[in-house]
Amino acid sequence: MSVLERTLRHPRYRDHGKRQLTAHERTAIRAGFIVAAGMLVTVAAVILYHEQRRLETCDAVERCAATRSEFGDEVFLDKATVLAGIDALGGPEKASHRLLGYLRDCRSQARYRWVAVAMLGRCHREAAWVVPQLRQILFNARADKLERGAAALAAGRIGGPEALECLMLAVRNRDIYVREYAIKALSRMNEPGVEDVLLLACADPDYWIRLVAASALGRVGTMRSLEMLEDLNRYDTSRLVRAAAYEAHGKIVGRCSKTLAGKD
Numbered sequence: 632m633s634v635l636e637r638t639l640r641h642p643r644y645r646d647h648g649k650r651q652l653t654a655h656e657r658t659a660i661r662a663g664f665i666v667a668a669g670m671l672v673t674v675a676a677v678i679l680y681h682e683q684r685r686l687e688t689c690d691a692v693e694r695c696a697a698t699r700s701e702f703g704d705e706v707f708l709d710k711a712t713v714l715a716g717i718d719a720l721g722g723p724e725k726a727s728h729r730l731l732g733y734l735r736d737c738r739s740q741a742r743y744r745w746v747a748v749a750m751l752g753r754c755h756r757e758a759a760w761v762v763p764q765l766r767q768i769l770f771n772a773r774a775d776k777l778e779r780g781a782a783a784l785a786a787g788r789i790g791g792p793e794a795l796e797c798l799m800l801a802v803r804n805r806d807i808y809v810r811e812y813a814i815k816a817l818s819r820m821n822e823p824g825v826e827d828v829l830l831l832a833c834a835d836p837d838y839w840i841r842l843v844a845a846s847a848l849g850r851v852g853t854m855r856s857l858e859m860l861e862d863l864n865r866y867d868t869s870r871l872v873r874a875a876a877y878e879a880h881g882k883i884v885g886r887c888s889k890t891l892a893g894k895d
Contacts, residue, residue, distance in 0.1 A: 688729045689743075691716035696746045706777060708746065713753050723757035726750070731761055745777035752785030759791050766797045769809060780812040787816025795822045802832050810840050818847035826852055833859050838869040845872060849879025854887055 695716050698709035720726035730747045748768065751758050768774050768782040783801060786794040798820075801813035814832055817825050829852070832844035845863055848856045860883070863876035 684729060688720060688733045688747075691719050692730075692733060692743050692746050692750065695750060696743050699746075706780075708749055710753075713750055717750060717753055723754035727754045727758035727761055730754075731764060734764070745775060745781040748778055748781040748785050752781070752788035755789055756791065758785075758789050759793070762786055762789060762791070762793045762797060765789075765794075769797065769801055769813075770804070772806070776808055779806075779809055783809065783812035783816045784819070785816075787819040790820050790822060792822070795820065795824060799824075799828050802828055807837055807840065810835065810837075811843050814840065814843045814847050818850045821851075826856060830856060830859050833863060838867075838872055841867065841872045842869070842875045845875040845879050849875075849882040852879065852883050854883070856883060 695708050695713050698712045700707045700709075717723055717726040720729050730751050733747045734744055748765070751761055751765070765782040765786050769779055769786070771779070774782075783798065786797050795817075798813045798817050801809050802817070804810055804813070810832070814829065817828055826848070829844050829847050833841055833848070835841050835844065841863065845860060848860060852860075857880060860876045860880040864873050864880065867873050867876065
């Protein structure tokens with residue numbers, strides 16, 4: 632006879648179903664049911680809380696998406712609405728966490744994800760911790776073009792050494808769309824080394840990238856950029872690039888002249 636059979640034949644177990652439960656045992660069972668019910672209520676409350684937060688985030692993102700406007704190839708969102716949406720989500724720091732969760736949510740509508748990425752950029756330095764996630768989007772060849780462009784611009788608005796490194800790599804990406812938006816993002820940054828990257832981009836084999844880089848230098852370039860812009864204006868094969876270089880050259884000269892005049 633096995634140990635299990637001997638145990639089951641013991642009077643204590645054979646007569647277990649016939650005896651009445653003691654008061655202590657009944658109290659313990661009631662307490663167990665109460666604890667289990669409390670846990671279920673807590674889990675339900677947590678699920679409802681997170682679902683409410685998700686819906687609030689989706690609502691803020693969709694309100695911003697409704698302000699979408701296009702100018703040529705550029706897509707814009709109303710800045711005031713984006714900032715109001717960030718405030719509604721608890722400010723830049725809290726909004727960055729909630730918006731990143733929106734990106735990971737498989738139930739969220741893919742067509743609005745680029746809007747969440749753009750909103751992350753408006754959180755500025757409070758969202759510096761999301762730059763690695765933006766980098767993944769930027770270098771993901773399967774990602775939507777709007778998402779990749781928004782990721783580049785968001786990194787430029789957030790700024791910092793990590794964002795600069797990400798965009799410097801993006802300028803050398805094979806995808807012309809990624810290179811274009813990386814240059815546009817760099818032109819919004821006030822970081823050491825931005826001008827050097829833009830000068831290298833002026834030698835890009837694609838005329839459109841040279842044009843965008845020349846225009847960006849007109850925004851952030853210094854006297855060091857004048858020689859490159861003069862070369863583009865004289866020797867570039869594209870008339871559009873020559874025009875952009877000429878205009879950027881004039882902007883830099885005018886800006887530097889005002890700075891020198893102010894010092895005098």
